[in-house]
Amino acid sequence: MMNATRLNSLTVRTPEGITFGFLLASPVIRFFAYAIDLACILAIFSAFRVIVLVFSIASLDFGIAIQTVLLFALQIGYGMGWEWLFRGQTPGKRLLRLRVIDAEGLQLQFSQIVIRNLLRAADSLPALYLVGAVAAWFSPRGQRLGDIAANTVVTRIVPIETPHWDQVLAGKFNSLRDYPHLEARLRQQVRPVELSLALQALLRRDQFDARARTELFAQLGAHFRALVVFPPEAVSEISDEQYLRNVVDSVLRPRRK
Amino acid sequence: MIIDLTKFISVEEPFWRELEEILKKLEERQYLSMNLEETERFHYLYERAASDLARLGTFASEPETRRYLESLVGRAYGEIHESRQKSKRFNPFTWFLVTFPQTFRRHFRAFALSVAITLVGVVFGGFALALDPDAKAILMPFEYLQGNPEDRVALEESAESDRLAGKKANFSAFLMTHNIQVAVTTLALGVTWAAGTILVLFSTGVMLGSIIVDYVRAGQTAFLTGWLLPHGSFEISAILIAGQAGLLLGRAMIGTGRRQSLRQRMRSISNDLVVLISGVALMLVWAGFVESFFSQYHQPVIPYWAKISFGIFELAGLILFFWKSGRTPSPTASQAEP
Structure with a gap:
């Protein structure tokens, strides 16, 4: 089941009822990727011309024939070859973090790659991909005619890193645990949005530079220290970051029944 | 929580x-x-x-x-959740001898329609030239076809040197790439609900019809047949198959008579389109060779009977290939019984 909005996103709903989404690439960024690929085609063609020159020494006629066939094969086969080898990516798309995918989230088939590339012949009419650009502009999923026929979309790849779960799962000593009545009050006082903020700060700690991290944890630490005041012996010796980790642990840890 | x-x-x-x-x-x-x-x-x-x-x-x-x-x-x-058959390792012989002709036969009605549209163009082009010979420049926009056919035949038959000497491979490569490009465009224009494909097929027919009428009226039927048949048997057939693929694509875009979404319709024909256009490309490679190395040589270099026989042999082979190749032998009555 599919649902597409004009918000540049494609949502796939699986038969199990799970929903996941893809960010769609805009026609402008796709044009830039195509421009890079065009430059690559010219570069490859220039490199192969050396071979053509060698053939030309033996026979000029044969050399020109090879050159004609080579340029044609590059124009037609470049997109197909790369997209098949690199699962929907050409060098231009790879550089700009784009990928062609099946519009239903399924595996990209070879026939889909061939069709979307062959139909460039229609999309590029009358010049400069005008038909393709108009089609992409009016299509809710930014599809040119080739994409509509092949049932593909071009998506933006958002780099997904494995979350730093060790920040939550550290299991380090929590000095707040010695004060269960204050922990209980903390659980009452902390709102979900505050907890989310603290958790995200811990999970993303490595993405901040040192100074920003120190400032962020100082601000968050001051905020949480003011919510519930723990005895000095529980909190004075620990850093703001450790204090936050303790707060998150105290709030998220299951309570004993 | x-x-x-x-x-x-x-x-x-x-x-x-x-x-x-x-x-x-x-x-x-x-x-x-x-x-x-x-x-x-x-x-x-x-x-x-x-x-x-x-x-x-x-x-x-x-x-x-x-x-x-x-x-x-x-x-x-x-x-x-991918339910489409995962592509097996590609076997070019099986693909050529079985998959390609089977796919062609599976969509024979689209091919017949492609032929019909082209024939309408042939008739139209023929009549147009017969009624208004001055329209030649519009109906056949190629410089070498503008003159009198008799003059051209006389010139070709009296040629003492090979005008394609040192250019044959180059000419052949040009023909192959150009014709494949035309075939791809014919297929691709199917996305315009087949209107573009129909237009290409019709205009091809118009050109062909006017050439035929022009040469037949000038009494140059043998030259025409000897010139067109050797490469045309493959080239014209290939364009007709590209038209078949374009019409299939157009039909899927329109979606009449099927309770399927556009995505499902496209999915059901995508493999067949790729098979057809790949086969067309192969046919046009052969046609390019023949046109450059054989079709352009006329009597007395190659007698017309030899060229026409070669063309007929190719056409018969092509028909036989699409008719018989890849067919599984049907079980006889005794075999079919349990």
Whole structure:
């Protein structure tokens, strides 16, 4: 089941009822990727011309024939070859973090790659991909005619890193645990949005530079220290970051029944 | 908060990692196959990750893990729910001798329509030239066809030197690439609900019809047949098959008579379109060779009877190929009975 909005996103709903989404690439960024690929085609063609020159020494006629066939094969086969080898990516798309995918989230088939590339012949009419650009502009999923026929979309790849779960799962000593009545009050006082903020700060700690991290944890630490005041012996010796980790642990840890 | 995040992540993380490893392997190796046990495990891990994602959906403070799981489930979904047959290792002989002719026959009605549209163009072009010979420049926009056919034939037959000497391979490559480009455009224009494909087929027919009438009226039928048939038997057939593919695409775009979505219709014909256009490309490579190295030489270099016989032989072979090749022998009555 599919649902597409004009918000540049494609949502796939699986038969199990799970929903996941893809960010769609805009026609402008796709044009830039195509421009890079065009430059690559010219570069490859220039490199192969050396071979053509060698053939030309033996026979000029044969050399020109090879050159004609080579340029044609590059124009037609470049997109197909790369997209098949690199699962929907050409060098231009790879550089700009784009990928062609099946519009239903399924595996990209070879026939889909061939069709979307062959139909460039229609999309590029009358010049400069005008038909393709108009089609992409009016299509809710930014599809040119080739994409509509092949049932593909071009998506933006958002780099997904494995979350730093060790920040939550550290299991380090929590000095707040010695004060269960204050922990209980903390659980009452902390709102979900505050907890989310603290958790995200811990999970993303490595993405901040040192100074920003120190400032962020100082601000968050001051905020949480003011919510519930723990005895000095529980909190004075620990850093703001450790204090936050303790707060998150105290709030998220299951309570004993 | 409905889950204990710490416990949840510590329990589930190893399963997510395992799923990620399997996905990496599947993505790196196109033809990786798994045994039943591995497949069951993969399916179990996918369902577990999907269930985790659903549970985590209620836990708003964990977007990073959610995104990670979404990415895992999305990748696994593509592998697990793909019901189209995974392409086997490509065998060019089987493809050429079985898949291509079978695909052609499967969509024979579209081919017949392609032929019919072209024939309408042939009749139109023929009549147009017969009624108004001055329209030649519009009907046949090629310089070498503008003059009197008798003059051209006389010139070709009296030629003492090979005008294609030192240019044959180049000319052949030009013909191949140009004709393949025309065929691809004929297919691609099917996306305009077949209007573009019909236009290309009709205009091809118009050109062909006017050439035929022009040369036949000038009494140069033997020259015309000897010139066109050797390469035309493949070239014109290839364009007609490209038209067949374009009409198929157009029909899928329009979607009449089928209770299927556009996506389903496209999916059902995409493999066939690729097979047809690949076969067309092969045919046009052959046609390019023949046109450059054979068709352009006329009597007395090559007698017309030899050229026409060669053309007829090619055409008969082509018809036989599309008619018989790849057919499984039908069981006889005695074999069919249990």
